[in-house]
Amino acid sequence: MSDTMSETAYDKPMPPLNRDSKPFWDSLKEHAMRLQRCADCGKIRHYPRPVCDSCYSMEVDWVRASGRGKIHSWTITHHAFHPGFLGDLPMMLATVDLEEGVRICAQIRDVAPDQLSVGMAVRVDYEDATAALTLPIFRPA
Amino acid sequence: MTSLMDKCAVTGIGETAYTKNSGKSVVALQMEASLKAIADAGLKPTDIDGVIPYGSLEVVAEEFVTNLGLQDLRFSAVTPLGGASAVAAIQAAVSALVAGVANHVLIPIGRNGSSGERIGARAAAMPQFRTIGEYEMPSGNIAPPQLYAHMARRHMEMYGTTSRQLAEIAVTVRSNAILNDNAVMQKPMTIEDHQNSRMISDPLRLFDCCLESDGGAAVVISRAEQARDLAQKPVYIMGVAEGHPDSPSTITQRPDITTLGTAKAAPRAFGMAGVSHKDIDVAEIYDCFTYIVMCQLEDLGFCKKGEGGNFVSNGRIALDGELPINTHGGLLSQSHIIGMNHVCELVKQLRGNGGKAQVANAEIGLVTGYGDMGDGAVAIMRN
Numbered sequence: 165m166s167d168t169m170s171e172t173a174y175d176k177p178m179p180p181l182n183r184d185s186k187p188f189w190d191s192l193k194e195h196a197m198r199l200q201r202c203a204d205c206g207k208i209r210h211y212p213r214p215v216c217d218s219c220y221s222m223e224v225d226w227v228r229a230s231g232r233g234k235i236h237s238w239t240i241t242h243h244a245f246h247p248g249f250l251g252d253l254p255m256m257l258a259t260v261d262l263e264e265g266v267r268i269c270a271q272i273r274d275v276a277p278d279q280l281s282v283g284m285a286v287r288v289d290y291e292d293a294t295a296a297l298t299l300p301i302f303r304p305a
Numbered sequence: 306m307t308s309l310m311d312k313c314a315v316t317g318i319g320e321t322a323y324t325k326n327s328g329k330s331v332v333a334l335q336m337e338a339s340l341k342a343i344a345d346a347g348l349k350p351t352d353i354d355g356v357i358p359y360g361s362l363e364v365v366a367e368e369f370v371t372n373l374g375l376q377d378l379r380f381s382a383v384t385p386l387g388g389a390s391a392v393a394a395i396q397a398a399v400s401a402l403v404a405g406v407a408n409h410v411l412i413p414i415g416r417n418g419s420s421g422e423r424i425g426a427r428a429a430a431m432p433q434f435r436t437i438g439e440y441e442m443p444s445g446n447i448a449p450p451q452l453y454a455h456m457a458r459r460h461m462e463m464y465g466t467t468s469r470q471l472a473e474i475a476v477t478v479r480s481n482a483i484l485n486d487n488a489v490m491q492k493p494m495t496i497e498d499h500q501n502s503r504m505i506s507d508p509l510r511l512f513d514c515c516l517e518s519d520g521g522a523a524v525v526i527s528r529a530e531q532a533r534d535l536a537q538k539p540v541y542i543m544g545v546a547e548g549h550p551d552s553p554s555t556i557t558q559r560p561d562i563t564t565l566g567t568a569k570a571a572p573r574a575f576g577m578a579g580v581s582h583k584d585i586d587v588a589e590i591y592d593c594f595t596y597i598v599m600c601q602l603e604d605l606g607f608c609k610k611g612e613g614g615n616f617v618s619n620g621r622i623a624l625d626g627e628l629p630i631n632t633h634g635g636l637l638s639q640s641h642i643i644g645m646n647h648v649c650e651l652v653k654q655l656r657g658n659g660g661k662a663q664v665a666n667a668e669i670g671l672v673t674g675y676g677d678m679g680d681g682a683v684a685i686m687r688n
């Protein structure tokens with residue numbers, strides 16, 4: 165996948181962007197993941213949304229994620245549930261506990277399927293899917 | 306607070322033929338099932354004054370007014386809990402009936418899940434899946450077999466659960482389907498057949514996944530005092546509840562991804578019914594995936610979290626076991642009628658009309674619904 169791939173050629177699902185989440189997607193484009201944080205009580209939340217469920221504040225700021233995490237669970241998908249992923253099978257998807265206390269589900273690369281384990285240390289990396297979309301991925305730390 | 310215990314009963318059930326290609330419209334399937342359920346109760350269509358259509362709104366309440374000639378529809382609602390909708394609708398119906406808002410509530414479900422739009426293709430368009438659609442589908446985490454595989458893998462890693470234990474569920478449910486003339490799958494299945502079925506999203510294999518099928522099913526719920534004068538022996542609703550999991554719109558952020566909304570609903574349903582687990586003679590457990598059956602059995606309290614794999618082994622869930630489940634063949638092997646086939650089957654069992662799969666002396670039974678990444682609903686009934 166390359167930066168020059170045109171959006172019309174990209175055949176995987178695109179995220180329907182919204183105002184609450186734009187800073188998150190923008191941070192991926194910059195290869196510097198940021199997470200939403202309550203500007204009043206400091207609780208970090210994901211996925212981005214308007215209200216802090218701890219103090220009900222609607223004031224937010226964004227903090228750079230360390231990119232470090234540990235595998236919480238995973239699946240290895242052998243069936244294309246969307247034609248865009250036919251060429252990626254089998255595909256490893258990991259649910260990862262980030263250091264900041266929230267999780268990200270994304271593909272994981274550079275690891276053999278039988279090496280995956282709960283608690284395995286991983287780091288966030290980035291793949292530019294189109295000029296407008298960068299997706300997070302994980303690699304072994 | 307008014308208890309809903311025993312205040313209402315299922316008075317009528319109706320099911321169409323379950324097939325891979327109905328040749329009928331979804332509206333026609335739902336009307337056929339509804340007319341059967343109304344006739345089963347000994348009611349006329351015009352006696353129906355409440356309708357709870359399925360939450361996807363493919364067929365709205367107005368269709369029932371028009372097709373069935375309802376003169377005065379007093380109550381309509383939807384319970385958008387995916388596969389938990391049918392059982393959650395029982396809670397809504399009972400609430401309305403006890404309050405006197407309506408007298409006879411129809412709960413219809415029907416679909417062309419095989420010949421029409423495939424079930425797997427539909428998730429992205431549903432508002433309940435908006436969060437998944439934005440954050441997980443672009444990375445390829447798209448369909449329920451994948452979303453639930455993360456749950457199942459975590460369960461396996463934490464508790465030592467195995468694929469062969471999940472196979473026990475698929476094999477048991479298939480053996481029940483073979484006893485049912487209105488079940489799509491009629492070929493026997495062994496543990497080895499399950500183990501040899503193709504991997505869909507590890508650890509879930511093809512035979513861990515439910516069918517996609519066509520058909521309709523419906524029930525009529527009425528107040529107990531009226532139920533006693535109708536055509537069938539009433540099946541009383543002792544307890545009913547719905548529960549929503551933590552982080553309902555994405556499994557990824559759920560603190561414990563091996564616990565479902567069922568865990569919140571179950572104590573309410575058992576508490577209302579005033580019975581304990583050993584009183585349950587038969588259980589129809591929503592079985593979109595084998596893993597989800599095992600997880601619900603834990604969340605219902607039939608065993609502790611982590612013990613589900615052992616619980617479903619050694620014949621415990623077979624027809625002659627301690628807790629027979631899915632006596633009709635379930636979503637795994639009868640048909641995927643979004644769990645309304647489970648409700649109909651429980652009523653049949655408690656009427657003593659379970660055919661070759663009748664559980665001897667079934668007096669109290671339980672039915673669950675599960676859907677939309679973790680919503681759960683539980684109903685406990687008696688004859």
Ligand SMILES: [Zn+2]
Pocket residue numbers: 202203204205206207216217218219220221
């Ligand atoms: Zn806050």
